[in-house]
Amino acid sequence: MIQAIETILADIPTVRAHKLSVATMQSQTLVLVRIRCRDGIEGWGEATTIGGLNYGDESPESIKVNIDTHIAPLLLGMTADNVAACMARVRKVIQGNRFAKCAIETALMDAQGKRLGVPVSDLLGGRLRDALPVAWTLASGDTRKDIAEAEAMLEQRRHRIFKLKIGARSVEDDVRHVLAIKKALGDAVSIRVDVNMAWSELEAQQGIAALQAGGIDLIEQPVRSEQSAALARLSRRFTVPMMADEALKGPLSALSLVGEAAASVFAIKIAQSGGLVPARLAADIAQLAGVSLYGGTMLEGAVGTAASAHLFSTFDDLSFGTELFGPLLLTQEILAEPLVYRDFMLQVPTGPGLGIQVDMDRLDALRRR
Numbered sequence: 001m002i003q004a005i006e007t008i009l010a011d012i013p014t015v016r017a018h019k020l021s022v023a024t025m026q027s028q029t030l031v032l033v034r035i036r037c038r039d040g041i042e043g044w045g046e047a048t049t050i051g052g053l054n055y056g057d058e059s060p061e062s063i064k065v066n067i068d069t070h071i072a073p074l075l076l077g078m079t080a081d082n083v084a085a086c087m088a089r090v091r092k093v094i095q096g097n098r099f100a101k102c103a104i105e106t107a108l109m110d111a112q113g114k115r116l117g118v119p120v121s122d123l124l125g126g127r128l129r130d131a132l133p134v135a136w137t138l139a140s141g142d143t144r145k146d147i148a149e150a151e152a153m154l155e156q157r158r159h160r161i162f163k164l165k166i167g168a169r170s171v172e173d174d175v176r177h178v179l180a181i182k183k184a185l186g187d188a189v190s191i192r193v194d195v196n197m198a199w200s201e202l203e204a205q206q207g208i209a210a211l212q213a214g215g216i217d218l219i220e221q222p223v224r225s226e227q228s229a230a231l232a233r234l235s236r237r238f239t240v241p242m243m244a245d246e247a248l249k250g251p252l253s254a255l256s257l258v259g260e261a262a263a264s265v266f267a268i269k270i271a272q273s274g275g276l277v278p279a280r281l282a283a284d285i286a287q288l289a290g291v292s293l294y295g296g297t298m299l300e301g302a303v304g305t306a307a308s309a310h311l312f313s314t315f316d317d318l319s320f321g322t323e324l325f326g327p328l329l330l331t332q333e334i335l336a337e338p339l340v341y342r343d344f345m346l347q348v349p350t351g352p353g354l355g356i357q358v359d360m361d362r363l364d365a366l367r368r369r
């Protein structure tokens with residue numbers, strides 16, 4: 001039986017400023033959910049978002065209020081070992097709030113996995129891989145700094161896929177920045193760009209033509225999320241793959257995007273999808289339609305990253321890898337044993353539930369009072 005649901009905010013500085021077209025992050029607010037059950041088992045979930053309300057319509061504070069005030073009372077006293085029944089109740093009564101729902105579903109799955117002695121990946125159908133390729137995002141905004149950072153990552157064998165955040169400057173400046181980095185790092189690495197919706201269709205035509213000619217591997221969400229028709233036209237016009245990210249908000253949007261042939265790659269994110277199960281459904285729709293998969297992040301800390309890793313490990317096609325580097329962007333660790341990154345891959349935890357243990361002393365020191 002579900003006995004207590006606690007929502008914790010923790011503010012953690014990032015290792016460097018992280019510049020997106022919509023916001024510059026100097027710190028990240030982790031939103032963690034802890035569900036305690038009467039059998040003594042507890043589960044953890046995460047609903048971290050990016051840049052306050054710059055990225056989406058849920059903020060850390062709104063997520064906490066909505067879970068504490070509206071979602072937790074629905075679940076207290078319910079049987080904890082039927083995750084689907086719990087989530088059906090939440091989804092019936094609560095509109096939207098995809099991040100909050102994701103944290104709740106993750107915590108319930110973590111608890112259920114621990115109860116059954118199996119990893120969350122087993123609850124999601126079983127893993128097809130034990131390690132996931134992890135991209136790093138170069139987002140200092142400075143070309144020389146970005147090149148030095150990428151070289152250090154290659155040297156440490158941590159990342160060889162690099163995603164550049166662009167869209168805040170002119171198209172010409174952005175193209176010059178990206179192609180200088182591509183030229184400096186050579187063909188042994190994959191360079192992709194994420195425009196975070198900053199371009200008009202005409203700017204996108206101009207920018208993508210130059211990026212495609214320069215050997216860039218992937219163009220992420222060049223235009224506004226509502227403009228799926230423009231994304232579809234860009235997909236037809238260019239051979240470099242277009243990836244839908246902000247446009248994907250769960251299975252229904254996945255269905256309409258494949259119907260419009262808007263993109264050839266989907267960035268699957270558990271929080272944007274509203275949970276692990278809806279994210280798997282969105283991924284299934286993509287796979288059925290021949291759309292490739294990429295494992296996305298909301299720059300979550302270790303809990304959301306581990307949960308995402310469990311899901312992505314079940315994907316048949318993960319040809320564009322993942323960007324599960326969130327914990328590496330943070331200056332503080334909240335786990336007793338950190339997640340393992342080695343040889344350009346994140347190792348998917350193997351223990352029961354999420355296979356991680358939150359260090360309460362560390363978290364208590366970071367939590368917002």
Ligand SMILES: [Mg+2]
Nearest residue numbers: 194220221245
């Ligand atoms: Mg993105």
